[in-house]
Amino acid sequence: MLKRTSLCAALVAGALAAGAVPAQDVIKIGAPLPITGPLSPEAKKQQRGYDLWAETANKAGGVKVGAKRMKVEIVYVDYQSNTPRAVQSAEKLITQDNVSFLFSPFGSGATKAASSVSEKYQIPTVAATASSSQVYDQGYKYLFGTFTPNDTLTDPLSDIVKRGSGGVKRVAILARNDLFPLAIAQEMEKSAKKRGLDVVYFEKYAIGTLDHASALSQIKAQSPHWIFATGYTNDLILLRKQMADQRIEAPVVTMIAAPAYQEWIDGTGKLSQNVTSAAWWHPAVRYKGQDLFGSTENYVRLFQAKYGALPDYVEASSSAAGAILQMAIEKSGSIDRGKVRDALAAMDAVTFWGPVKFGNTGQITSLEPPVFQIQNGKPVVIHPRAVKQGELQLGVGG
Amino acid sequence: MTLLYFQILANGLVLGGLYACIASGFSLVWGVLNVINILHGSFIVLGAYLAYFAYLKAGIHPFLSVLIAIPAFFAIGYGLQRLMINRIIAAPVLLTLTLTFGLDLMLQNAMILAFTADFKKLVLDPPLGTVALGEVVMPVDRIAAMVLALALTAMLYLILSRSRIGRAIVAVRMDREAAALMGVNVPRIYAVTFGLGVMMAGASGPLLAMIFPISPLGGPAYLGKAFVICVLGGLGSVPGAMIGGLVLGVVESFGALWFGPEHAITLSFTLLILMLLARPQGLLGRKGYE
Amino acid sequence: MKRDAWSAVVLFALVALLPLSGEAYWLRLGTTVLMYGVLAMSWNFIGGMAGYPSFAVAAFFGLGAYTGAVAQKYGVAVGFAWASAGLTALLFAALLGLALLRLRGHYFAIASLVVAEVLRELVNSMTELTGGGMGLNLPIPTMSSVDAQARFFFYAMLLLAAATFAAMLLTRYSKLGFGLRCIQQNESAADMLGVDTTLYKVSAFALSGVFVGVAGAVYASWVYYIEPPDVFDVLFSVKAIVMVLLGGAGSMFGPLVGAAAFLSLEELVWRNYLEVHTGVLGLLIVALVLFLPKGLLSLSQRLGQRAKMP
Numbered sequence: 002m003l004k005r006t007s008l009c010a011a012l013v014a015g016a017l018a019a020g021a022v023p024a025q026d027v028i029k030i031g032a033p034l035p036i037t038g039p040l041s042p043e044a045k046k047q048q049r050g051y052d053l054w055a056e057t058a059n060k061a062g063g064v065k066v067g068a069k070r071m072k073v074e075i076v077y078v079d080y081q082s083n084t085p086r087a088v089q090s091a092e093k094l095i096t097q098d099n100v101s102f103l104f105s106p107f108g109s110g111a112t113k114a115a116s117s118v119s120e121k122y123q124i125p126t127v128a129a130t131a132s133s134s135q136v137y138d139q140g141y142k143y144l145f146g147t148f149t150p151n152d153t154l155t156d157p158l159s160d161i162v163k164r165g166s167g168g169v170k171r172v173a174i175l176a177r178n179d180l181f182p183l184a185i186a187q188e189m190e191k192s193a194k195k196r197g198l199d200v201v202y203f204e205k206y207a208i209g210t211l212d213h214a215s216a217l218s219q220i221k222a223q224s225p226h227w228i229f230a231t232g233y234t235n236d237l238i239l240l241r242k243q244m245a246d247q248r249i250e251a252p253v254v255t256m257i258a259a260p261a262y263q264e265w266i267d268g269t270g271k272l273s274q275n276v277t278s279a280a281w282w283h284p285a286v287r288y289k290g291q292d293l294f295g296s297t298e299n300y301v302r303l304f305q306a307k308y309g310a311l312p313d314y315v316e317a318s319s320s321a322a323g324a325i326l327q328m329a330i331e332k333s334g335s336i337d338r339g340k341v342r343d344a345l346a347a348m349d350a351v352t353f354w355g356p357v358k359f360g361n362t363g364q365i366t367s368l369e370p371p372v373f374q375i376q377n378g379k380p381v382v383i384h385p386r387a388v389k390q391g392e393l394q395l396g397v398g399g
Numbered sequence: 400m401t402l403l404y405f406q407i408l409a410n411g412l413v414l415g416g417l418y419a420c421i422a423s424g425f426s427l428v429w430g431v432l433n434v435i436n437i438l439h440g441s442f443i444v445l446g447a448y449l450a451y452f453a454y455l456k457a458g459i460h461p462f463l464s465v466l467i468a469i470p471a472f473f474a475i476g477y478g479l480q481r482l483m484i485n486r487i488i489a490a491p492v493l494l495t496l497t498l499t500f501g502l503d504l505m506l507q508n509a510m511i512l513a514f515t516a517d518f519k520k521l522v523l524d525p526p527l528g529t530v531a532l533g534e535v536v537m538p539v540d541r542i543a544a545m546v547l548a549l550a551l552t553a554m555l556y557l558i559l560s561r562s563r564i565g566r567a568i569v570a571v572r573m574d575r576e577a578a579a580l581m582g583v584n585v586p587r588i589y590a591v592t593f594g595l596g597v598m599m600a601g602a603s604g605p606l607l608a609m610i611f612p613i614s615p616l617g618g619p620a621y622l623g624k625a626f627v628i629c630v631l632g633g634l635g636s637v638p639g640a641m642i643g644g645l646v647l648g649v650v651e652s653f654g655a656l657w658f659g660p661e662h663a664i665t666l667s668f669t670l671l672i673l674m675l676l677a678r679p680q681g682l683l684g685r686k687g688y689e
Numbered sequence: 690m691k692r693d694a695w696s697a698v699v700l701f702a703l704v705a706l707l708p709l710s711g712e713a714y715w716l717r718l719g720t721t722v723l724m725y726g727v728l729a730m731s732w733n734f735i736g737g738m739a740g741y742p743s744f745a746v747a748a749f750f751g752l753g754a755y756t757g758a759v760a761q762k763y764g765v766a767v768g769f770a771w772a773s774a775g776l777t778a779l780l781f782a783a784l785l786g787l788a789l790l791r792l793r794g795h796y797f798a799i800a801s802l803v804v805a806e807v808l809r810e811l812v813n814s815m816t817e818l819t820g821g822g823m824g825l826n827l828p829i830p831t832m833s834s835v836d837a838q839a840r841f842f843f844y845a846m847l848l849l850a851a852a853t854f855a856a857m858l859l860t861r862y863s864k865l866g867f868g869l870r871c872i873q874q875n876e877s878a879a880d881m882l883g884v885d886t887t888l889y890k891v892s893a894f895a896l897s898g899v900f901v902g903v904a905g906a907v908y909a910s911w912v913y914y915i916e917p918p919d920v921f922d923v924l925f926s927v928k929a930i931v932m933v934l935l936g937g938a939g940s941m942f943g944p945l946v947g948a949a950a951f952l953s954l955e956e957l958v959w960r961n962y963l964e965v966h967t968g969v970l971g972l973l974i975v976a977l978v979l980f981l982p983k984g985l986l987s988l989s990q991r992l993g994q995r996a997k998m999p
Contacts, residue, residue: 036963037511037963037964037966037967038616039516039614039616041511041516042515042516042517042518079959079963081959083919083922084824084914084916084919085908085912085914085915085919088912088913088914089717089912092713092717093714093717096713096714097713097714110823110824110914110916113824113826113914114824114826114912114913114914117826117829117913117914121829133823135823139826175660177822178661178813178814178821178822179822179823180822180823180824180916183821183822183823184823204659204660204661205659205660205661205822206660206661206663207660207661207662207663207664207665207810207813208813208822208918209620209664210660210663210664211611211620211624212410212414212651212652212663213660214407214410214414214652215407215410215411215651215652215653215654215655215656215660215663216655216660218403218406218407218410218656219403219656221406222402222403234517234518234612235518235612235614238518238520238612239611239612242520242610243538245526245529245538246529246536246537246538246541247406247529247536247538248529248531248536264517264518267520267522268518268519268520268522268612269520269522270522270524270526271524271526429795433795435795435798483975483979486979487978487979487982490982491740491742492742492794492795492798493736493742493798493930493934494934494978494982496742496798497927497930497931497934497974497977497978498974498975498978498979500927500971500974501970501971501972501973501974501975501977501978502971502975503971504967504968504970504971504974505968505971505972505975506971507967507968507971508965508966508967508968508971509968512964512965512968623806626799626802626803630796630799661810661813661814662810662814664806664810665806665807665810665811665814668803668806668807668810669807671799671800671803672789672800672803672804672807675789675792675796675799675800676788676789676791676792676800679792679796
């Protein structure tokens with residue numbers, strides 16, 4: 002009993018010390034992230050993106066709020082890759098750390114869960130990594146997302162594949178049984194059927210599947226022209242390898258979302274050749290923006306200078322979340338939540354990330370996501386025409 | 400359609416060999432020491448990482464890493480048992496489980512700090528490729544893993560049945576008190592057995608590194624398979640682990656065909672429960688040793 | 690028994706005063722401690738009193754969470770949703786117990802662990818009903834204020850914890866409790882002496898399920914979004930066990946003490962040792978097993994004894 006009381010006393014003291022009143026000339030933005038746990042690689046990417054934005058903004062003197070400038074401070078909280086903890090972290094950031102704005106946690110599931118909290122407290126929240134329209138279907142007014150809905154990836158992909166390879170007719174789809182991978186696979190099915198393609202196989206695999214051989218053997222037996230697989234980096238490395246194990250060849254193989262990451266290309270080696278993918282951004286796009294980075298090239302240059310590597314779409318999206326929030330604050334001239342929220346809703350501007358205009362669900366509607374293909378170990382953009390770097394090559398495996 | 404069935408069967412057998420690799424050391428430790436070594440999965444991962452870095456930095460082929468892993472992990476296992484696990488060897492099931500669980504948390508955290516949580520994949524250059532029996536295709540790396548699993552399992556079996564220390568292990572497994580009365584140094588036997596178990600885990604690591612992406616948090620996935628295999632095959636029986644592995648591989652393979660890939664894992668666990676209810680000693684185990 | 694009951698009344702009354710502090714953070718932490726207290730006390734029925742190492746807590750929790758969530762999805766009122774979750778968990782635990790309690794030791798442990806995995810995958814595949822891998826959103830509670838909502842869930846968990854404690858107390862001093870102690874000491878002997886071991890074991894297992902099921906449903910309403918991997922997480926089972934071991938297995942206040950101590954430690958560690966917090970937790974568990982296998986309460990007993998020696 003004694004031990005317990007002294008422990009409690011220590012906790013009280015600690016909490017009191019931590020609850021000090023923050024300085025008033027700093028804009029605090031909360032960022033719950035899965036810093037530990039299975040999703041920690043994604044958290045690192047997001048952090049890099051956020052930090053680059055905060056650093057760049059502060060170096061320029063801060064964000065313009067009416068007549069004065071205020072520096073930004075991002076308050077990170079680790080939710081251990083556990084969604085309910087993400088919700089609680091968001092609440093804690095709002096009620097205890099007194100943040101004025103929020104960045105969503107990673108991924109569609111956690112974003113959706115935490116969005117209820119920001120809606121409850123009316124805190125403008127920018128989601129940098131949530132694309133599924135199910136995330137935005139609750140009628141909330143305070144949630145804004147930088148990813149366009151999943152069909153904006155699958156529709157252009159289907160068009161390009163159909164155009165670039167006259168004979169493609171049979172499509173096989175294998176999806177991880179998780180919010181985003183399943184949602185985008187379902188969009189793919191719709192996009193394919195709309196264009197008159199036959200979906201000859203559609204199955205889901207459980208999270209944590211260690212062996213896909215059976216599913217792949219069945220796919221092989223259908224002789225598909227186009228194989229579409231979704232999952233996270235480790236799933237897609239394993240899938241690509243097991244396709245080679247079974248000598249599966251197809252004119253087109255698309256995987257979402259891992260080929261955008263260097264880790265996937267490293268993990269598949271020569272097997273990455275000619276695999277296609279789509280994402281919401283690519284360092285090769287060229288936009289002249291009204292945001293603090295000015296242009297895509299400038300953003301990429303700054304990122305490379307700080308981190309020594311090209312940014313991927315998650316990192317860029319996180320920086321974009323900050324840049325977009327900044328633009329809304331500067332437009333409204335204050336950090337009043339209602340005013341900033343309205344400025345976000347009304348935004349219609351070009352940024353290094355692309356044109357930014359939010360639909361009435363809060364999800365961005367103005368982007369044209371690039372489609373790319375891994376050629377000789379490097380991602381090559383094959384759509385849209387404005388930033389095209391190469392042509393679609395057919396034939397994966399063999 | 401028959402071709403598909405043969406392919407699925409081949410997939411299952413080759414997967415089964417891999418599974419046997421994962422489970423034999425685990426089964427031995429559980430059967431002889433009555434200790435569920437939660438660290439087993441993470442030791443496999445550790446072995447995989449070592450092989451990955453050996454290949455990346457020094458070009459050491461994973462097959463060679465297996466040979467290096469054998470003495471290294473045996474030493475780790477022996478030391479761990481002597482230092483910590485021996486203290487609670489007579490304690491209830493729960494305490495030993497909790498201890499190895501706590502140790503596993505520490506090992507996982509250490510690996511995350513050392514290797515970061517990104518997935519790494521050992522990509523062989525040139526790759527080992529595939530081999531075909533008629534129309535049925537099998538990847539060479541998995542076959543190699545299966546062959547090595549058989550070799551390690553055979554080696555283990557020989558140690559247990561031919562050597563003096565092996566026979567002492569079997570004696571301790573059958574009746575600890577009687578063995579002690581016959582002059583067997585039981586604590587030392589426990590340490591050796593644990594060492595052998597960890598050795599099998601560490602030696603499987605390089606093989607699995609060629610096949611799966613590696614992550615510090617990947618241990619529990621392998622452990623889950625090991626549980627099912629041990630129950631299927633019978634605790635403490637090394638041939639049992641082999642049979643159990645093969646059965647599980649084939650069941651999962653056909654399960655994915657008939658019920659869909661999303662249910663393959665559920666199927667294996669359901670099989671586990673049914674097995675526990677119908678025949679807890681497993682296919683090759685003997686009644687009374689649970 | 691009277692002494693335990695009065696101590697409990699005082700304890701719960703004190704805890705009920707927590708909302709007066711006005712701190713949302715404390716309220717949230719308190720609700721979490723109470724929830725884990727329910728899990729730990731429930732485990733005590735089957736693990737502490739009967740001596741069967743059950744890992745089924747996660748299965749019951751997830752089952753309760755989804756039952757309550759799905760009920761609410763179809764418009765059932767919150768209170769009824771929670772009650773139905775408890776009832777479902779009770780029935781499931783009883784049936785499961787009949788099947789599994791024939792096994793002993795490690796085999797029982799493994800089987801109970803695996804049940805959660807099987808349930809998780811089943812829930813994952815029932816996409817139309819449960820949302821499957823995409824998760825399930827619950828209706829957001831419509832309460833007068835943010836604070837009122839936090840208080841509501843705090844008191845809900847408090848009542849549940851009190852009910853669990855009462856059940857534990859009544860069981861211990863009843864024929865069931867006596868029977869369970871006999872089973873733990875020597876099941877075959879108990880059987881021979883005429884103790885209906887099956888009935889008692891299954892009752893204990895069912896008790897270990899009902900309150901956990903309600904806790905799961907309350908939890909789901911509290912966080913308003915659940916996914917299968919979150920609520921069928923094996924860590925719920927493991928933490929419940931560690932908490933009971935920490936406090937002292939089989940004792941009345943052990944589970945609560947253990948839950949409070951464990952969660953306080955976890956919060957402190959998480960806040961200060963971010964990169965190594967799982968490792969530190971592991972270290973604590975190892976230290977606990979090696980040096981304090983009978984739990985914290987035994988420590989105070991030992992200190993008390995030392996004080997008495999001349």
